[in-house]
Amino acid sequence: MRRVLVLALGLAVGLTACARFQPVQRDRVAVGGGLSVMGSAVWNRFPVGVLGADAAWTQDGLPLDRVLFYVAHGDGTPLFEHGRDRRSLEYRANMTATEIADLWASELALAGNGDVRTGAPQPVRFAGLPGFRFDYSYANPSGLVFDGFVVGAATAKGLYLIAFAGTRAHHFLAYRSAAEHLIGSAEIAVE
């Protein structure tokens, strides 16, 4: 019995350690799916995906500011994970940036946020590819208002998105340039 308890305790401690933030190295960091970005010590990496993202980085904590990475999302896969009791909306490979922005807004609304707004998508280069960018804002269920932007590209390997958001009161403006720098450094490896 004691052995089982020790094992359970060890497992719990181990899992907790697994889910801890880790500082990002100042080097090129492979995010996954061939996407890499230039890391900086200001960012901390949370090893478990948030909102269905493949990776999540933050400076002051995910509830305040975050960069979410979605890599090589395939046709028919959900963008966000809302849990078993909530529907997930699917990304379709033939979606335009306009439709992806609509999808993003719906996902935020379905996650319980209010006053969700998305700006008009603009064509931009992302990781050297033709991509898009749009701004967004929302109020979380506690009434905290966030501003953010999404930059991405739909490729043959799937959809790549990097989304930054921070509180309107401080974090968006404070960390915007760091997020821009991060996104500007994105590269997608061509197989």
Place this chain on the structure above:
Amino acid sequence: MRWISLTASAMTLLLALGGCSAGLPELVPRARPDIRSDEAGLWLVAAKSEAALQQAPTAISDPGLNRYVRGIACKVAGPYCPDIRVYLVREPGLDARMLPNGALQIGSGLLLRLRDEAQLAAVIGHELGHYVERHSFDKAWRQRVGSDIRAWLGVLAQGLAGGGGDAADALMPVRDGAFSSSQEIAADSIGLRQMTAAGYAPAAVVDFWHASVAELGERQSSIALRLLARHPAPGSRLDRLRTAVAAVAEPHAVRGYVRYQAALAPFRAAFLADEVRLRLPTETLRLFERLRRQQGLDATLAFYWGEVYRLRGWKDDRQLALKFYGEASRLPNAPVALDRSIGLVRRSESDWLAARAAFRRYLAAAPDAADAAMIRAYLAEMPEA
């Protein structure tokens, strides 16, 4: 045997305590609870919620719409007018709620669903009924008594070697925070009295509930229909309301349809977009049927109807979307975004010729649109037809 006896005693106690709150006197205008009372504590909590409402990013701040709704609330509230504060919030779905201290929150989804001023008066009157009858305090009191007895029954059940949980459940008068049926009936009655006194047609309340029940269908769990989910037995309620309305002596006929629709017109497209964004197509389509029955099909409603199908993207949805876009285009004041949506549907069908034509019409109508560069990029990447 001992267990049955204890349960019976507890039930008697519960009923007795429940009875303590059943006859709460109505609040008189400008009344405030005694500062030493439990009710004052409830008002304090409500005041915090109200302060959050005042700062809510979802608050609708438009002075014209606020003035209009507050004016109706004041008419309906009569002597209670100084006690009621109205807060409009951008929230899809069907919801309005009265805090115990007289703060009345009305969601944009509810405003969208109402046909006329008389229906708004009916809803405000109903919520006023909850305030005047102090239903929130009564509910809180019952919940406290219920949880106390539940705790004691739990202790007793433990002592009597298991069991008792089901009995404790049966004794819980309020489980989910809803008002009781008798409270809803009382609120309906006060609502009818107040809206009639304010000069509105009492039949509006029947129309509102009839349309809401039709919209609700069998999907009571939906987040879009929280209000109805909290209100029990809509069928019997409708019958009761019809009887009560028929008994109103010398009913007024004021519906205020034109005034209400004019006040809501600047916000209607945004409120429709909020509903579509929730991606609950079955429920949204039911809502749109309701709106078509109430107000007819205009270009804005037809456009968003098409949007529901476009975003759902099932087998025949593209064709259905195009059908509604077509209807919108034949009606006056079609939204500029219509051609962009047609372009998106045509593009998804690889109908490049039609997609190009639609996107070009969009750019011609809105050359400075915020997404003009993106649309030009779509045009550039589309293969030649």
